[in-house]
Amino acid sequence: MDSPVYIVLASYNGANYIETQLDSIINQTYTDWKLLIRDDGSTDATINIIKKYVQKDSRIELIDENSILKGNGAGQNFGALLSVAASRDATMIMFCDQDDFWFPIKVETMRSAMVTTKSAMVYSNFLYSDEHLNELPDVVQKAKSPYLFPFFKTTMVQNHVYGCTMMISGDLAKLCLPIPQVAENHDYWIALVASGVDVKIHHLSKPLMHYRQHANNVTGNVKDHQKLNRINRFLFSFDHLRQVQVKKNLMLGALYEQLGAHLKPDNKILLMGYLDALNKHSLSIVSYCIKHGIKRQSFVSTIVLYVLLSNVSQSKTVKR
Numbered sequence: 001m002d003s004p005v006y007i008v009l010a011s012y013n014g015a016n017y018i019e020t021q022l023d024s025i026i027n028q029t030y031t032d033w034k035l036l037i038r039d040d041g042s043t044d045a046t047i048n049i050i051k052k053y054v055q056k057d058s059r060i061e062l063i064d065e066n067s068i069l070k071g072n073g074a075g076q077n078f079g080a081l082l083s084v085a086a087s088r089d090a091t092m093i094m095f096c097d098q099d100d101f102w103f104p105i106k107v108e109t110m111r112s113a114m115v116t117t118k119s120a121m122v123y124s125n126f127l128y129s130d131e132h133l134n135e136l137p138d139v140v141q142k143a144k145s146p147y148l149f150p151f152f153k154t155t156m157v158q159n160h161v162y163g164c165t166m167m168i169s170g171d172l173a174k175l176c177l178p179i180p181q182v183a184e185n186h187d188y189w190i191a192l193v194a195s196g197v198d199v200k201i202h203h204l205s206k207p208l209m210h211y212r213q214h215a216n217n218v219t220g221n222v223k224d225h226q227k228l229n230r231i232n233r234f235l236f237s238f239d240h241l242r243q244v245q246v247k248k249n250l251m252l253g254a255l256y257e258q259l260g261a262h263l264k265p266d267n268k269i270l271l272m273g274y275l276d277a278l279n280k281h282s283l284s285i286v287s288y289c290i291k292h293g294i295k296r297q298s299f300v301s302t303i304v305l306y307v308l309l310s311n312v313s314q315s316k317t318v319k320r
Contacts, residue, residue, distance in 0.1 A: 013042045050062050196271070
């Protein structure tokens with residue numbers, strides 16, 4: 001008998017939106033699923049709402065309710081959930097944010113795509129919506145990053161795969177564990193692993209969910225992709241951008257240490273060269289990226305990347 005589709009949801013102070021998301025999962029056309037929820041120490045009514053749904057539907061389970069390991073952020077919360085799903089031999093795993101809304105065919109469509117394409121990762125499009133789930137105008141939808149296929153050399157410096165749009169195989173999940181503390185977030189780490197080991201990845205252009213925009217979005221806010229905001233961040237938040245780049249470099253170092261033996265040989269060589277170039281003078285890493293085509297989606301964002309890299313080289317952020 002096939003394993004149910006495991007859905008993992010990391011919650012934290014989501015009382016304003018989580019009921020709508022849970023209802024959208026319960027209303028899926030594909031019904032053989034199991035929802036694992038782990039809360040990260042909510043101080044609002046989130047836990048009470050979750051417990052109500054646990055009583056309402058036996059497919060929903062709250063795990064680690066009394067764990068003292070709380071407050072480590074969404075990435076580690078999802079990592080704990082992924083570990084539980086993998087330990088139960090889940091064959092297909094999806095990631096769920098507490099404040100979005102899944103279209104009724106999301107699970108069915110993604111499961112079918114994974115089976116028919118024999119992929120280890122499937123990810124879909126989404127629609128930006130306001131906090132009331134009204135679809136935002138086309139000009140806003142076009143502001144999102146383009147869905148570039150996650151080749152390793154591009155994923156090294158920019159992620160295009162949102163966790164909430166993703167389904168992965170159980171085997172890929174096991175390769176991704178544990179998600180290191182230095183990972184920028186769980187979806188970036190999973191995309192890095194998937195592209196680095198060169199598993200089959202399939203993109204669905206069909207939107208399968210509303211990505212709700214509100215004041216408390218942790219990641220993926222539509223404002224992040226607007227050109228003026230990007231320029232402002234570069235001009236007035238350079239130190240923050242530099243710290244983010246340092247963490248990305250640490251994540252790449254962790255990828256080499258944790259999965260070096262599993263990486264596709266060409267990708268391993270590319271990553272080794274990148275990490276070595278970081279420990280040399282500033283022009284070395286920029287020259288290496290230019291030579292090997294390591295760049296972001298646009299010319300401007302690539303220039304920003306090279307400026308950041310030249311400012312974090314020789315900072316001993318990675319070891320190899």
